[in-house]
Amino acid sequence: MLQTLSRPPGARAPSRADAMVEAVRKAALSDLAPVVREVDAGGLYPEAALRAFGAAGAYAAHLPAGGPAGAADLWGAIQASAAAGEHCLSTAFCMWCQDALAWYIACSDNGALRAALGQLVASGTLLGGTGLSNPMKTFFGIETIRLKGERVPGGYRVRGALPWVSNLGPSHCFGAVFARPEGRYAMAVIRCGAEGVALVEGGRFLALDGSGTYGVQLRDAFVPDEDLLADPIDAYLKRIRAGFVLMQTGMGIGLVRACIALMRDVAGSLGHVNRYLDVQPDDLAGRLGVLESEIEALSATPFDPGPAYWRRVIEARLATSELAVAAAHNAMLHCGARGYVASGEAQRRLREAYFVAIVTPAVKQLKKMLAEMDR
Structure with missing residues (x-):
């Protein structure tokens, strides 16, 4: 089983939500890592881990302060789901679902809903999608x-x-x-x-x-x-759309980190031949670092109404999908036969990576959106 790195490849400088992310990392090791195979092979819903992440504050860090017009920063939520995604993309995806639901409620003008249901969702007491x-x-x-x-x-x-x-x-x-x-x-x-x-x-x-x-x-x-x-919902959709899309990048970031770790894990035994492969772990780490910097910058202004900002959000989401698939593909090549067996980590990550590319908005929809922006 992969162990979470203290400073994953491509990780940025600590954010104000660093303590929360570290608490999520610890919860992922204790509540998620032992059941990852059962989640993947047996369809186990990781409810205990999801509630532990809520107790750590994972679903509240991104919410606007003081109501729907308040300041918001998505980076903590993205880093939290990335921490879970280093172990299991299914769980990271569930975290995005929970984050998105909390985001919808917090950005609504319905104050009573924010005060009641919103608090339950933000704490992980009530789960949803x-x-x-x-x-x-x-x-x-x-x-x-x-x-x-x-x-x-x-x-x-x-x-x-x-x-x-x-x-x-x-x-x-x-x-x-x-x-x-x-x-x-x-x-x-x-x-x-x-x-x-x-x-x-x-x-x-x-x-x-x-x-x-x-x-x-x-x-x-x-x-x-x-x-x-x-x-x-016209004005409301514009308020929530960047958060909906950007927070999906967390699961992709976590998966890429895990794939880089897999490639480095086999370097000792297979490095003598893997060095002939076109893509090396440092190549992916460099691409991830650039992408994380862009996502972190975009996360600081999720209510920016400008078309240039929205285009950058779509481009960052597309880049996350493409990097996830590339990282998983190359992790499989680096691991070889040991990644191809039914219990192999590399084959699981490859299957998971395709989800990042097809979940809405899928690669083809993102490309359609960019094409229509150009027109």
Whole structure:
């Protein structure tokens, strides 16, 4: 099992959230590292580790201070999920889901929701995810919206189905967007235990089976006004979009660090032949360092409304996907047959890396977005 490095390859200078990140590292060693194989091979949902990370403050460090218009810095949350990602990408992905849900609530103008549910999510007392894959694709012309809702006394009636929502369980909740008959969209928190909300087991994945991923069916589910995030959502989406995308980079950063460590671990026994490979661990570490510097800078201003900033966010997310796949591919080449066996770390990391490249926004969507910006 890989051990977490005290100063991982490509790590930047300590941030103000350094104590929290260090606490997450310790929790990852005690609560996550021993069950990584069971998460990957058996689909274990790492609930104990996720709650331990919440107790360490991992899901609160990025939230805006003093309300939705306050200052926010995402770097601590990104570093925390990267620390978990050095062990297990499935767990790092669940952390992103939790961070995103906390972000949605903290950025909402619904003060009562922020004070009540927001505190439970930020502490990890209540776990949950994000159902924004379909709307993210809808807004960029890839899919059509799957959830529809209409106004009723005291809230909304919502119907439809989402094929995959992660970090869920019977008592969890998630953020979702639904179309209104008036021609606009609304966004709210959906509670898994509510009447009319059903979780459906999906198929097996190549990796990430331990991410608590379910299909969700809403059959005229009532969503009270108390759980509303925004209606309409136009300005709200611009407020949350950079955080949604940037915080995904944490899982990629952690995976790249782990792949660099794998390559260095085999240098003693295979370095005499691995030196002929085109990509060496120091090459990847250099690329990671540059990428982390850019992400850290972008993380300091997540509410920047400028198009140039948004483009940099998309480019950083794309670079994370491409570096993750490159690092995992080259880790496999460096490890050779020992990485190709069913219990090999390199083959697990390669399977995980493809998730970084296909989770929304996927590489192809990011490239589409950049192309449309150019036009």
